[in-house]
Amino acid sequence: MTDALSPAAGFAPLRTERFTLRALRAEDAPALHRLVNDWEVAKMLARVPFPYPRGLAEEWIASTAVQMEEGSAWHLAITGHEGDREVLVGCVGITREPNGTRAELGYWVGRRFWGHGAASEAAGRMLRWALANLPIERVVASALADNTRSNAVLRRIGFRETGTGMQDFVSRGGAMPVRLFEAGREDMDAPAALPAAAAPEAAATGKRILLVAACALIDADGRVLLARRPEGKPLAGLWEFPGGKMHAEETPEAALIRELHEELGIDVTEACLAPFAFASHGYEAFHLLMPLYLCRRWRGTVTGREGQALAWVRPEKLASYPMPPADVPLVALLRDFL
């Protein structure tokens, strides 16, 4: 699986309501040093020495650019505004486990910015970005067992506590008890409520039935198009067949013609949509009923119009792309068929 991961210079800043999360710059060093060279901040952080040597700020900032280039970690400045002036509020970072499918989230906020939800806002955004954009399955985090603020932040943004442990804290000169946390895509926001008109109930489960039409576009080389669900949607980061919810009174074909135009900028005709199989899968909040069509002919160039990543995938490689559970049987059928 390949992912277009932006190197430091080209990293598009992540915005939240009040902050911008951007690559660290050499000129952030003085402000970073002022904020982190504070016992109240440093004592909560496992890898930060106290006192914090001034030169280390420059060195660390330079190392974050290298990590971003190689795609191993993203440490970002949390910046806000005071009047017209940009101010450094803290840092938030995500580090991938080498050769693994997990990443670790860490953050700190300068003392004068405490008490305003900055950590939740920045760390929550970083967590969602990571699950939607990196080739990872889970994010882990830890906090000192008695750091009630940080434990609350992690819970608030979607982490579950998985246990306790001991971790070395450079600033304390030894191991300290910590709480361990974990979050996956299933811990992110539940899907939004469905309009009643489009949601009959399945009598046996009491769950609404969600009708979604999906399409496997197949190119001249027999490759299948997958789209990555973008940040902000349920199941963000998983790969899916393009398509979407059927509107009330819409046929599956009409829904697909509309969705493929909106999402991919292509025009398909009903005659080119061949019914292939369907998924029937119970999610926690609804029961998904999803016809899957095959389409080999369309007009226009396939483009991710909603900023979603796209991949043309050989049938034998489909299984290496994490997909929603409903799609797993469809992928097996498609592989056998193509």
Ligand SMILES: Nc1nc2c([nH]c(=O)n2[C@H]2C[C@H](O)[C@@H](COP(=O)(O)OP(=O)(O)OP(=O)(O)O)O2)c(=O)[nH]1
């Ligand atoms: N398009 C698509 N959706 C899938 C697949 N597998 C799967 O479980 N789903 C689920 C995820 C969502 O719960 C639902 C599709 O809803 P969606 O939110 O993407 O639909 P939409 O494009 O109409 O989105 P929106 O306008 O509501 O943002 O179906 C798949 O392969 N393709």
